Amino acid sequence: MALAIMIQGAGSNVGKSMLVAGLARACVRRGLNVAPFKPQNMSNNAAVTEDGGEIGRAQALQALACRRTPHSDMNPVLLKPESDTGAQIIVQGQRFATLRARDYGTAKPSLLPPVLDSFHRLCASADLVLVEGAGSPAEINLRAGDIANMGFAEAAGVPVILVGDIDRGGVIAQIVGTQAVLTPSDAARIKGFAINKFRGDPSLFDAGLDEIAGRTRWPSLGVVPWFADAWRLPAEDVIDIASSPHGGPLKIAVPRLGRIANFDDLDPLSAEPQVSVEIIEPGRPLPGDAGLVLIPGSKSTTADLAVFRANGWDIDLMAHVRRGGHVLGICGGYQMLGREIADPEGIEGTPGCVTGLGLLDVTTVMRPEKRLSRTRASYLPTGAMVEGYEIHIGQTDGPDCTHAWLEVDGQHHGASSADGRVRGCYLHGLFASDAFRAAYLSGFGAASTLAYDVSVEETLDALAAHLETHMDIDLLLQLAGTPRAP
Incomplete structure (x- = not known):
């Protein structure tokens, strides 16, 4: 059975997708058989898989980082917005329904079984499954029926690393505040934290790391400086x-x-x-x-x-x-x-x-x-x-x-x-x-x-080297756990 660990963000667009891609390539370079997984994604930028389905473009890039062929199991629920209030729902690569946001909230619990099916199939073919969350677990108003963050982590028995975005400012509040609003059981699933998108000398944030670690009792996996070549990788968002x-x-x-x-x-x-x-x-x-x-x-x-x-x-x-x-x-x-x-x-x-x-x-x-x-x-x-x-x-x-x-x-x-x-x-x-x-x-x-294609491959290797330098990947692998059996 594979080990698994989940990367969740203290907010949206903290760089989860890129971190998972870089970590995947770093672990592949260490000789591990790695698979990416995102239970639920929302994007109109989709990729067509070899098995005739569609997944989020970010998961296709992560598959490339893993040197794997993209498969619909890597993103079993894909929401493709069609209006401000509704989206087409893709389940395991195929159109399931078009639902309004309110109706989707009601339907979410029924989607957990196919999500777990896809996850366990990937686990059967890998040494390590890197799971990407969506949005933030701090959105506790969405916790009931959740399949994207802590709801999935609880159902699958997967430990979590929480990532904050220092480029936005207020990163201490992002991390500490997330712990404060989570239930004790959800907070206990978080085994460590990391800071992303730092500009300048990362050692200048040493005191900040001490504050976060002291307040949360979570170990730090490091401060990741801004990766200047990120623009060379396929973008998930047009911005x-x-x-x-x-x-x-x-x-x-x-x-x-x-x-x-x-x-x-x-x-x-x-x-x-x-x-x-x-x-x-x-x-x-x-x-x-x-x-x-x-x-x-x-x-x-x-x-x-x-x-x-x-x-x-x-x-x-x-x-x-x-x-x-x-x-x-x-x-x-x-x-x-x-x-x-x-x-x-x-x-x-x-x-x-x-x-x-x-x-x-x-x-x-x-x-x-x-x-x-x-x-x-x-x-x-x-x-x-x-x-x-x-x-x-x-x-x-x-x-x-x-x-x-x-x-x-x-x-x-x-x-x-x-x-x-x-x-x-x-x-x-x-x-x-x-x-x-x-x-x-x-x-x-x-x-x-x-x-x-060569440029993308070289950039993934450079991103992997960047994370090897600035993140404690050994600790990440120690914190990964064996998922709950299906």
């Missing part, structure tokens, strides 16, 4: 997308849609030295000096199309095209570029049709069946091979599909305007293919010498 520190002359403008989804297409582009990826927040115009406007995927295409128009981005986009600029739409962005989006069954809301941006002569019809597949394609202009994935509802057809620019299994894929300046496709992840990315960027006069 973490960052270009190369120096940026480049080719500006790619990306409107931030309200339900932006599967934006991992941006990660390889943001790592290119000759490219600057600029996320355009609502209320800002699309920049006039952009060489490419990339409209990303969306969890709610018609709703995000309305947001696109409300921001005046449709007007900006037309001006961009008139100036000779290029446009690329991926998945939901592809659907928006067409003449019409028909939703006869009301999958995304009220049944009906919505007029698209009209830059591609295609029409999309929404259907309830979701396409989930890992896909190999070739880039027709050069023959470069592309590996990616599809994750969408809807079928798109029309005259501009005869100007396809990709080929999948001998069939044309995607669409293009007659002049080639406006393109769309359903294939996510295509920019991770070095040969394709180099060929595509060369059309803008931007040279690419980046080996993206």
